[in-house]
Structures are given as structure tokens and as C-alpha cells.
Amino acid sequence: MENQLKEPNFILTDLQTKSICHMKTSGKSYKYIDITKAINKEDLDSLPFSIRILLESLIRNCDNFHITTEDIENTIQWKKTSMTDVEIKFKPARVVLQDFTGVPAIVDFAGMRDAVAKLGGNPSIINPVCPVDLVIDHSVQVDFARSKDAATKNLQREFERNNERFAFLKWGAHAFDNLCIVPPGSGIVHQVNLEYLARVVFDDGDWLYPDSLVGTDSHTTMINGLGILGWGVGGIEAEAVMLGQAISMILPKVVGYKLTGEINPLATSTDVVLTVTKHLRQIGVVGKFVEFFGPGVTKLSIADRATISNMCPEYGATVGFFPVDKISLDYLRQTARDKEKIENVENYLQAVKMFRDYSDANQDPKFTEVFELDLGTIVPxxxxxxxxxxxxxxxxxxxxxxxxxxxxxxxxxxxxxxxxxxxxxxxxxxxxxxxxxxxxxxxxxxxxxxxxxxxxxxxxxxxxxxxxxxxxxxxxxxxxxxxxxxxxxxxxxxxxxxxxxxxxxxxxxxxxxxxxxxxxxxxxxxxxxxxxxxxxxxxxxxxxxxxxxxxxxxxxxxxxxxxxxxxxxxxxxxxxxxxxxxxxxxxxxxxxxxxxxxxxxxxxxxxxxxxxxxxxLPRMFKEVYSKIENGNSNWNALYCPTSMLYDWNPSSTYIKSPPFFKSLIQKQEKQSLDGMHALLFLGDSVTTDHISPAGSISRSSPAARYLGQNGIKPRDFNSYGSRRGNDAVMCRGTFANIRLKNKLIGREAPKTLFIPSMTEMDVFDAAMAYQDSNIPLIIVAGKDYGSGSSRDWAAKGPWMLGVKAVLAESFERIHRSNLVGMGIIPLQFNKGQSAETFGLNGFEKYSITLPDRIEPHMPVCVQTQCGKEFYVELRFDTDVEIAYYTHGGILNFTVASLLKSS
Known part of the structure; x- marks a missing residue:
């Protein structure tokens, strides 16, 4: 199904015109979208606060191209439409990155600029159109401990290991507009986001609107504790948002989680979140929003709420949301936010019915379903x-x-x-x-x-x-x-x-x-x-x-x-x-x-x-964050080029021109889905750590062999996470986790069988042998495939290994969308069925036939060479995802769109 690129219609809709209001606050005049003008009072009062934020964004950004009036109407009718897998689009206000996922994002941007230049376009069209903050926080290791100078020594070692990566990121800060880099040694992205980067309400000088974001780390949800709607996406999706694309999503069900009572004096907020995590995992909230309410919320500080929101990926929801209340404003004062900004937050959110009083049950929305927890029952x-x-x-x-x-x-x-x-x-x-x-x-x-x-x-x-x-x-x-x-x-x-x-x-x-x-x-x-x-x-x-x-x-x-x-x-x-x-x-x-x-x-x-x-005290936050962007002497002394196009070093083992945009320059060939061998035959709960580990590089791994051949000594291997800017390392690190349980070999090891010769090999070596034999690959797995971190290399790596499809009993939300974003087909066994149901053992050849017209969730027939035939669900959830697939992935689609519009 070919998606036709078209031009947006920027004429204001009647609903937008009706919803635009004016406000004077903190001595300035602003415009804002008043959602109370778009929806009747009864429907608004029953609408979860998290959905109200989606609604405001849809009205404000409606252009009848990326976002249509139908998206708005579906969201207004949330109670009904959320039960029917309706698709909407969402444009977040900003993006946050950390360096493990941020480096490959900037590498991709540099690669896209090269591709556009080779096609005769203006490479400057590849540039973030919304604010992007990248915090370098994942590169430091505990090499030294139990000494007062351990932090200094570890930071020094971090710069020694990552000098090239950091110089590349510093180049990105100069080369791209709207990109702010927070240097190493400053803190963890989610804490820095909570204490410093968060706006709560955006003020662009003319408009006020809710702060919202996506981040390339699954724990981006931590910001939900401050009443900001945000969640983790793969780097692939984040890059598309940075380039102006809306996120395509299913209008979510919202689980109301009522908190009552007060935390036991011997328990902590950590104990609360571990209890909530177990409970919500048992309930099953994957793909849903969770919104907290009830009088117990008033007993939780913003830090307590942020702890609960942080572990949202562990309980499987898309967000774990706490709407803004007076305690939120107190936190903004404690963290030394500007007084006028705080005044804007309160006045604006009060005006648009997004300010919460948890002790007032009359404000409680209508949720898809409700569960309750008495905080007094929590134990250590x-x-x-x-x-x-x-x-x-x-x-x-x-x-x-x-x-x-x-x-x-x-x-x-x-x-x-x-x-x-x-x-x-x-x-x-x-x-x-x-x-x-x-x-x-x-x-x-x-x-x-x-x-x-x-x-x-x-x-x-x-x-x-x-x-x-x-x-x-x-x-x-x-x-x-x-x-x-x-x-x-x-x-x-x-x-x-x-x-x-x-x-x-x-x-x-x-x-x-x-x-x-x-x-x-x-x-x-x-x-x-x-x-x-x-x-x-x-x-x-x-x-x-x-x-x-x-x-x-x-x-x-x-x-x-x-x-x-x-x-x-x-x-x-x-x-x-x-x-x-x-x-x-x-x-x-x-x-x-x-x-x-x-x-x-x-x-x-x-x-x-x-x-x-x-x-x-507020003065602590003010002093620390006043120098966060320029207070690192190592960073300030780092040299970087200032060119628009990056000058790739062909001998670099950290930064390498990515291979993902060749189909822009070379004609995309139709993928063969006939006679696929199973690269891996896996069980339940295969995480993105199993697929693309972030930790140390084993000396016996294909990645280690590659680095050794390039003159890198083992002490300088660094980690997979730090080498995410080099596809040659990362594809060799795909499925390199020592705890990978592959049923084809019957034990824990980062290995598989090359089935044609029944030879046991490292996964990468087997994949290359299949490529040499022109044999396409499939992965067969159990429940919750791709749970864990929002790790885009867990989709990029299999793509490079030649994986065309993944057949699983269920997928974790972020990883499924990342597979789609790379042009890999996610297939899901029908409920109650599995590989065991059909007597599969992974040694079969699999063939899939896709019709010329692909539709979301359509049944697809899987055939094996031994005569077994069964139907599975095609997990393209929206028409937009189908368009991404037919263009070879979301980034290729986005660049093609930008080239056409320019």
C-alpha cells in the first residue's frame, strides 16, 4: 500500500478558530487553545487529564495533513473510540535524548544530510524543528570506587574512552539548530529533566501550551510525576518527531489507579513503586495510560510520584501520569524555577481545566477501568x-x-x-x-x-x-x-x-x-x-x-x-x-x-x-543548574569541526556513516519473504538487553574480533552502549547477551545454528552465512518480545542481520514500533496460540505472502516447507505504519517527505 505524499493545508479550522483564547499572566499577553470551547462540560469533566493534553495538542497542531479534524473528534469521543483501536497522531512539544541513544540519532541526522546532498537537495532541511535536549549520562563507568577521588578519575576515564563520541556530539550542537547538549558529569537525563529542563507549560513568547515530550529512553516517563505527558520511544521515532513528523498512535485506554491512605512509616516510595509495578504487571497495562488519582496522592511528594512514574516501563504502561496540583507548584519553587513561569503554569492550567485537586472526588474523571491501592498496606x-x-x-x-x-x-x-x-x-x-x-x-x-x-x-x-x-x-x-x-x-x-x-x-x-x-x-x-x-x-x-x-x-x-x-x-x-x-x-x-x-x-x-x-533548598538547584551547560572544563576544551556535513573518519570504530538511507539513493527492492530460516527460536520475555546489550563487550565476541582487527586493545573496547554510533560494532553485538536462551542450541549463549549445515555459530556469523546464501531470516519468539529499554539498535541490528519478520506471541509497545520503523514485519500469534500450538521447532522454512493492499491488523498466512499452514495477525497497527514499511522505514519516509516539500 503506497502512501501518497501530499502538501499540508494550513488553513485554520473552525474548531481552532473557536478555541483560540487570550490571557494576560505575569504581565504579558498570550494566546492559548481553550479545550473547554471544543467539548461540552460533561464530556470534558469525564475526560482523563492525560487525554486532555492530547486533545489540546491535536487542536493546536491540526493542519488536515499530519493531524486531521477526525483525530480531534475521535479524541473528544475518547470513552467510545478508545475501545475500538482508533488511530490518532500526536506532536510532542520537545524531545529528550541520552548519549547511548542520542549518538546514533545524530549519526542518522548526519547520514540523512549526506543522502539529501547526494540527491541534489539542501542538506540544511535535515534539522530539528522542535527543542531537543541531549544529556550525556550513559558513558561513565564505575572503574574506580571507594575513594574520594573516584568521581574525578571515572570522569577522566570517561573522556579518554569517549573523546571521539563527545567531539561528534559537540559538532552536532553546532551543526543543528534547536539542539542543546548537557555535558558529561552533569547527571542523569531524567533527573536533569525533572529538576531543570521541564517547562510544565511552554511559553514561546506568543502561545502557552502544555509541556509534552518523547525521549529515547523508556524511563522518560519519570517526568509524568510532574504532570508532563511524555514517554519513551525508539530513536527512530524520536528522529521523525525531531523532523516534524507526528507520532502515530492508538488512542489509549486509561487505567485509573486510586491511591488512598498514607505510606507506612517503615516503608519508602521505592517500596510503593515495587508494589505498584508487580500489581500493574499482573493486571496487564501494556499499551495503556495509567493515571493516578485519589486522596493518597496528596501524601506523595513530586519526587515520590516521579519514582512511581519512572518505573512505568517495568509495569508496562505507556505513561504513569500524575496531573499537576499545588504540590507540583511547590516543587517548581523548591527547584528554583522562575516566579513568572510558575504563575503562568498555574493560571493557564486552571483556565483549561488541567489543574488537579486530588482531594476533590468531583474532579475524578471516568476511566476505562479502576484499581485501588491503600498506601498503608505497603511493606519494605x-x-x-x-x-x-x-x-x-x-x-x-x-x-x-x-x-x-x-x-x-x-x-x-x-x-x-x-x-x-x-x-x-x-x-x-x-x-x-x-x-x-x-x-x-x-x-x-x-x-x-x-x-x-x-x-x-x-x-x-x-x-x-x-x-x-x-x-x-x-x-x-x-x-x-x-x-x-x-x-x-x-x-x-x-x-x-x-x-x-x-x-x-x-x-x-x-x-x-x-x-x-x-x-x-x-x-x-x-x-x-x-x-x-x-x-x-x-x-x-x-x-x-x-x-x-x-x-x-x-x-x-x-x-x-x-x-x-x-x-x-x-x-x-x-x-x-x-x-x-x-x-x-x-x-x-x-x-x-x-x-x-x-x-x-x-x-x-x-x-x-x-x-x-x-x-x-532552592539555592542548591539554582547554583548547580546555573553552570550545567558550560561548567565542565574537559568539555569546554574539546575541539570539534563546525561544518554542515560531517567529515566521516573511515578508520573510526565509534562513529560511522550509517547504511540505512541507501534506498533513498538506490531503488528499494521488494523484500523476499519466501523460504525464511529462523535465525533464533526464543521463549518469553526476551528483552532489548538480550537483543542489543548495552554493557561490556566480551573478548570472545564478533564485536571484539572486529575491534581487535582494527587495532583496539581489550581495555579500550568500552561498551556496546558507547559504540552505538558504529553499525559494524552494533550489528555484531546483536543478540550477543550471554544470557540469551535460544532453543535451537538448548542453552544460554549468544549463539545459534546455521541450519543448512547444522553448524553452531555466533549469531552474527550465522546471519552473514545466511546472507551469503541469499536466505532471508525470521525470528520466532514467545510473549513480551522486546520488553525493557527503548533501544533502537534492537531493531536496527536485526535489520542489518537480514531479519525480515519477527513472529511472537506478544510485543512490548516500543520495540514493536521500532521494528516497523526499520521495515521489519511484526507478526503475532492469535490469542491462545504459539509456536508449540503448531508443533514448530525452529528448523522449518517459513514463507509469508503479503497482499498488494496491506491493512492494519489483517490476518496473514504463514506456510512452512513441511506443509504446516496457519494464520497470524499482522501487527501494523495504523495506516501510517504501513506507509513507513512500504518506504523502507520511518526515516526514509520522512526524508522523502522533506525532499518533496522542499
């Missing part, structure tokens, strides 16, 4: 050992981990024989003898925007550390402890409150400002510890205050990883093991030999709140 919790939604109460932790050891291999099992559960390995570290066992903690990291943005849990960890030091406790020196705040403000208030010194005393020195352990940049363990783990085949543990704990992500030596509050991270570091019942067993023994229990050092909520009031 962790999640793990392999998934963020497998919550375990702290009181059950010891028993649960013991069961996991002997459970069959699964998300809650390691399959150990009972006789091996007591294995103990002795080793010497710094002249002292230690024992390592199953359950021993070897990584304890206070990390991630999920929790470091929340002063309550950070100060709580500091107070617990203070109390533990006073009680004479310490942390075993072989445990890799670290503290990586999401912004400099955290250091400011930890130091001013006096608790930073106690965290350092326990080994929690600040190691850097960025996404470190949570993304897998945990750095090496002590060599003796690694040797002991291998010797005993031990299931050792990482405990971190992050949001992801998938297998192989945190560190290759920690088979079990648990998410926990910063306070519990400190507690388990003190204990040295997860095999502890805190009620009955002591954390350790004080200097007088007296047992010290967790209850003896756990700070009271009152003490934490009092310290927060005294020590988290």
Missing part, C-alpha cells in the same frame, strides 16, 4: 532476582532466595542441586580471609534516577549509614559499593546535611554523575572475587536502587540482582548477604561485640523529613 520490599516486577517482601527475602537456588531455571530459579547450596569459597583480599557463598552481596549501588532524584530515600540512606557507623558497623571491603547521584544537587544536600561522610565511611563514595550500575556500567569486580565466584559456581548478588535487573545486565558475575531503596542497599551491604532475616539476625556486631539489628539503625520518617526541610 525488593524485586528480583531477574525481573523488576518480581516483588519480594523483605520479611520473606531469606526464604525466597533459598527457594530460588533450587527452583528449576526460570525467572525465580537457578536450578542448583541441594547438595551445592552450601558451597563456600575462601579467598584473600587485602591480606584478610573471607568466605563467599550463594547469596553473598558483591555489588551494592545507590544509583539510578529512580531513587537518586528523591531526597527522602537518599537522606534516609545517609542517616542509616550514620547510625551504622555510630554502632560500630562496616561493609566488607571486597563489596563494590558506589554512589552515583543523578544530579549535583544530591551531593550538595548530602554534604550539607552531614551524612555524606558516613556514606563514604561505609564505602559509598560518589563515583560519578550518570546512569552507571543500573545500565550495566558497574565496572570490574575485584579479581579475587571473580575467581571465587567462578570456582564455586556461586549465585552472588547485586543490590541496587535502580529500575532494571534483567539477566546479564548489571554485571556478568552477579546472577541474582535485586532492586531496593537506597536504605536497603546500605542495609544489605552491611549484612554482606541477602540470606538474612532482619528481624531475627543482626546486621553485624559493634565494637563491643553487641549484635546490631536493622531496627537499631533504621532512621525514623520524622527525622528524614526534618532533615529534608532543612537541607534541600
Amino acid at each position: 520490599s525488593l524485586s528480583g532476582p531477574k525481573r523488576p516486577h518480581d516483588r519480594v517482601a523483605v520479611s520473606d527475602m531469606k526464604h525466597d532466595f533459598e527457594a530460588c537456588l533450587t527452583n528449576k531455571v526460570s525467572f525465580k530459579g537457578f536450578g542448583l542441586p541441594k547438595e551445592k547450596c552450601k558451597t563456600s569459597v575462601q579467598f584473600v583480599y587485602d591480606g584478610e580471609l573471607y568466605n563467599l557463598k550463594h547469596g553473598s552481596v558483591v555489588i551494592a549501588a545507590i544509583t539510578s534516577c529512580t531513587n537518586t532524584s528523591n531526597p527522602t530515600v537518599m537522606l534516609g540512606a545517609g542517616l542509616l549509614a550514620r547510625n551504622a557507623v555510630y554502632a560500630g558497623l562496616n561493609v566488607n571491603p571486597y563489596i563494590k559499593t558506589s554512589l552515583s547521584p543523578g544530579s549535583g544537587v544530591v551531593t550538595y544536600y548530602l554534604r550539607e546535611s552531614g551524612v555524606l561522610a558516613f556514606l563514604q565511611k561505609l564505602g559509598f563514595d560518589i563515583v560519578g554523575y550518570g546512569c552507571m550500575t543500573c545500565i550495566g556500567n558497574s565496572g570490574p569486580l575485584p579479581e579475587k572475587v571473580d575467581e571465587a565466584i567462578v570456582q564455586g559456581d556461586l549465585v552472588t548478588c547485586g543490590v541496587l536502587s535502580g529500575n532494571r535487573n534483567f539477566e546479564g545486565r548489571i554485571h556478568q558475575s552477579t546472577r541474582a540482582n535485586y532492586l531496593a531503596s537506597p536504605m536497603l542497599v546500605v542495609a544489605y551491604a552491611l549484612a554482606g548477604t541477602v540470606l538474612i532475616d532482619f528481624e531475627k539476625e543482626p546486621l553485624g556486631f559493634g565494637q563491643n561485640g553487641k549484635p546490631v539489628y536493622l531496627r537499631d539503625v533504621w532512621p525514623s520518617r520524622l527525622d528524614i523529613q526534618e532533615m529534608e526541610k532543612q537541607c534541600v
Whole structure:
């Protein structure tokens, strides 16, 4: 189905004319869209606040091309149309990037400029049309820990490793308009977004409208805690938005999640989100909006709400939204936002019925369905050992981990024989003898925007550390402890409150400002510890205050990883093991030999709140963020070219001209879908970490061989995440996760069978052998294929390997759209069916016939050479997605549109 490119009609519609109003606020006059003029009061009052933001954007941006009056009417009739998979388009106000996903985005922009220039067009048409903020936060690793100069050393090492990448990004900041780069060492993108970049209401000098965004990181949803509608998309989609395209989406169902009561004094917001995550995963909210309401919301700070919104990808929703209320305005004042801007936020949102009073039940909208949680029932919790939604109460932790050891291999099992559960390995570290066992903690990291943005849990960890030091406790020196705040403000208030010194005393020195352990940049363990783990085949543990704990992500030596509050991270570091019942067993023994229990050092909520009031002040935010863009001497000294077109270095192993736009210059050939072999035959919950790992590059991998052939030494391999600007590395890193479970070989390994010769190979080598034989490829998988991070290389990599289609029982939202964006066909088994239903084993050849006219969700016949034939659902969800596919992907479609219009 060929999409015909056409010119937009910019004539104002009657609805737009009727909805435009004027307001005087903070001494200035503004225009704005008043949605109350577009919809009757009864319908507006029943409309979820998140849908009201979509409606405003649709009216304001309607041009009867990208966005039509039909989109507006469908959104007004949300209660009815949301039940029928109606498509709408959405134009966010801005885009946020981090460097792992930002580098390939800018590489693609540079590649698009080259393609346009070769076609005789003006390369300057490739430029962001909306504000884009890129925060460099994913490149720093915990190479150094447990020293006061660890942060300085890690930053220095970060620049050594990434000098070329950073120079390329600095070129992008000069070459493209509307692109702002926040340098390394500044913090984590989502915390910087919350504390500094967020507008809440946009003021472009003439218009006021709601802040909204998409980001190339799934945890972009953290901003929902401040009442800003935003979510994670793949880099491919974000690039299209940057070029002026609207996002095509299904008008979502909205789940109302009612909060009542008040958090138990012993529990934290981390415990709340782990409970919510498990509950919503069980309910099933993939592809839906979740909007929080109820009197319990008034008991949550913005940092608490942001913690809950941050883990939205872990419970599977598109957003986890908290509409703006008075507490939101208080947060803007606390974070030193401009007084006039705050006045604009309040006056505008009040005028358009987007300002919330959670204690007023009359304001509660009508939701698709409603669920409820009493905050008073929350208990201290962790999640793990392999998934963020497998919550375990702290009181059950010891028993649960013991069961996991002997459970069959699964998300809650390691399959150990009972006789091996007591294995103990002795080793010497710094002249002292230690024992390592199953359950021993070897990584304890206070990390991630999920929790470091929340002063309550950070100060709580500091107070617990203070109390533990006073009680004479310490942390075993072989445990890799670290503290990586999401912004400099955290250091400011930890130091001013006096608790930073106690965290350092326990080994929690600040190691850097960025996404470190949570993304897998945990750095090496002590060599003796690694040797002991291998010797005993031990299931050792990482405990971190992050949001992801998938297998192989945190560190290759920690088979079990648990998410926990910063306070519990400190507690388990003190204990040295997860095999502890805190009620009955002591954390350790004080200097007088007296047992010290967790209850003896756990700070009271009152003490934490009092310290927060005294020590988290607006002047801290003002001082830190006043110099964030220019306060890094390493960045300021970095040289970069200023040309419009990038001068590619053919010998670079970091930055390489991308191969995705050749079809613009060369005629696109019709894809062959006959006789496809299965590159991989996979089970459930294959994550984007399995497909495109972000962590370290194994020395035995195809990527390592490529880097070695290019003269790169192993110590300089860096990570897959840092090399996302080089397709030669990234396609070799596709399916390179050591925990990949491919049924074709029957074990965990980044390998597969080249079926024609039944030879076991690395996945990349097998894919190249198939390409040499002109054999197209398919991937067969189970439920939740592509869950996890919004990682665009998880779609780009398979495209480069020759994958034409993915057949799965279900897809995670972001990854499915990324596959479409790369021109890969997502196919879904009908409900209740799977590969097992049809007796498939992955050794068959598969053929698919697409009709000349493709329609969303249409049934498609899959045939195998052994005579099996069955129908599956074509997961092109909208007509726009079909247009992307027929043009070879969303970026090719967008560039073709720009060339035609120019």
C-alpha cells in the first residue's frame, strides 16, 4: 500500500478558530487553545487529564495533513473510540535524548544530510524543528570506587574512552539548530529533566501550551510525576518527531489507579513503586495510560510520584501520569524555577481545566477501568532476582532466595542441586580471609534516577549509614559499593546535611554523575572475587536502587540482582548477604561485640523529613543548574569541526556513516519473504538487553574480533552502549547477551545454528552465512518480545542481520514500533496460540505472502516447507505504519517527505 505524499493545508479550522483564547499572566499577553470551547462540560469533566493534553495538542497542531479534524473528534469521543483501536497522531512539544541513544540519532541526522546532498537537495532541511535536549549520562563507568577521588578519575576515564563520541556530539550542537547538549558529569537525563529542563507549560513568547515530550529512553516517563505527558520511544521515532513528523498512535485506554491512605512509616516510595509495578504487571497495562488519582496522592511528594512514574516501563504502561496540583507548584519553587513561569503554569492550567485537586472526588474523571491501592498496606520490599516486577517482601527475602537456588531455571530459579547450596569459597583480599557463598552481596549501588532524584530515600540512606557507623558497623571491603547521584544537587544536600561522610565511611563514595550500575556500567569486580565466584559456581548478588535487573545486565558475575531503596542497599551491604532475616539476625556486631539489628539503625520518617526541610533548598538547584551547560572544563576544551556535513573518519570504530538511507539513493527492492530460516527460536520475555546489550563487550565476541582487527586493545573496547554510533560494532553485538536462551542450541549463549549445515555459530556469523546464501531470516519468539529499554539498535541490528519478520506471541509497545520503523514485519500469534500450538521447532522454512493492499491488523498466512499452514495477525497497527514499511522505514519516509516539500 503506497502512501501518497501530499502538501499540508494550513488553513485554520473552525474548531481552532473557536478555541483560540487570550490571557494576560505575569504581565504579558498570550494566546492559548481553550479545550473547554471544543467539548461540552460533561464530556470534558469525564475526560482523563492525560487525554486532555492530547486533545489540546491535536487542536493546536491540526493542519488536515499530519493531524486531521477526525483525530480531534475521535479524541473528544475518547470513552467510545478508545475501545475500538482508533488511530490518532500526536506532536510532542520537545524531545529528550541520552548519549547511548542520542549518538546514533545524530549519526542518522548526519547520514540523512549526506543522502539529501547526494540527491541534489539542501542538506540544511535535515534539522530539528522542535527543542531537543541531549544529556550525556550513559558513558561513565564505575572503574574506580571507594575513594574520594573516584568521581574525578571515572570522569577522566570517561573522556579518554569517549573523546571521539563527545567531539561528534559537540559538532552536532553546532551543526543543528534547536539542539542543546548537557555535558558529561552533569547527571542523569531524567533527573536533569525533572529538576531543570521541564517547562510544565511552554511559553514561546506568543502561545502557552502544555509541556509534552518523547525521549529515547523508556524511563522518560519519570517526568509524568510532574504532570508532563511524555514517554519513551525508539530513536527512530524520536528522529521523525525531531523532523516534524507526528507520532502515530492508538488512542489509549486509561487505567485509573486510586491511591488512598498514607505510606507506612517503615516503608519508602521505592517500596510503593515495587508494589505498584508487580500489581500493574499482573493486571496487564501494556499499551495503556495509567493515571493516578485519589486522596493518597496528596501524601506523595513530586519526587515520590516521579519514582512511581519512572518505573512505568517495568509495569508496562505507556505513561504513569500524575496531573499537576499545588504540590507540583511547590516543587517548581523548591527547584528554583522562575516566579513568572510558575504563575503562568498555574493560571493557564486552571483556565483549561488541567489543574488537579486530588482531594476533590468531583474532579475524578471516568476511566476505562479502576484499581485501588491503600498506601498503608505497603511493606519494605525488593524485586528480583531477574525481573523488576518480581516483588519480594523483605520479611520473606531469606526464604525466597533459598527457594530460588533450587527452583528449576526460570525467572525465580537457578536450578542448583541441594547438595551445592552450601558451597563456600575462601579467598584473600587485602591480606584478610573471607568466605563467599550463594547469596553473598558483591555489588551494592545507590544509583539510578529512580531513587537518586528523591531526597527522602537518599537522606534516609545517609542517616542509616550514620547510625551504622555510630554502632560500630562496616561493609566488607571486597563489596563494590558506589554512589552515583543523578544530579549535583544530591551531593550538595548530602554534604550539607552531614551524612555524606558516613556514606563514604561505609564505602559509598560518589563515583560519578550518570546512569552507571543500573545500565550495566558497574565496572570490574575485584579479581579475587571473580575467581571465587567462578570456582564455586556461586549465585552472588547485586543490590541496587535502580529500575532494571534483567539477566546479564548489571554485571556478568552477579546472577541474582535485586532492586531496593537506597536504605536497603546500605542495609544489605552491611549484612554482606541477602540470606538474612532482619528481624531475627543482626546486621553485624559493634565494637563491643553487641549484635546490631536493622531496627537499631533504621532512621525514623520524622527525622528524614526534618532533615529534608532543612537541607534541600532552592539555592542548591539554582547554583548547580546555573553552570550545567558550560561548567565542565574537559568539555569546554574539546575541539570539534563546525561544518554542515560531517567529515566521516573511515578508520573510526565509534562513529560511522550509517547504511540505512541507501534506498533513498538506490531503488528499494521488494523484500523476499519466501523460504525464511529462523535465525533464533526464543521463549518469553526476551528483552532489548538480550537483543542489543548495552554493557561490556566480551573478548570472545564478533564485536571484539572486529575491534581487535582494527587495532583496539581489550581495555579500550568500552561498551556496546558507547559504540552505538558504529553499525559494524552494533550489528555484531546483536543478540550477543550471554544470557540469551535460544532453543535451537538448548542453552544460554549468544549463539545459534546455521541450519543448512547444522553448524553452531555466533549469531552474527550465522546471519552473514545466511546472507551469503541469499536466505532471508525470521525470528520466532514467545510473549513480551522486546520488553525493557527503548533501544533502537534492537531493531536496527536485526535489520542489518537480514531479519525480515519477527513472529511472537506478544510485543512490548516500543520495540514493536521500532521494528516497523526499520521495515521489519511484526507478526503475532492469535490469542491462545504459539509456536508449540503448531508443533514448530525452529528448523522449518517459513514463507509469508503479503497482499498488494496491506491493512492494519489483517490476518496473514504463514506456510512452512513441511506443509504446516496457519494464520497470524499482522501487527501494523495504523495506516501510517504501513506507509513507513512500504518506504523502507520511518526515516526514509520522512526524508522523502522533506525532499518533496522542499
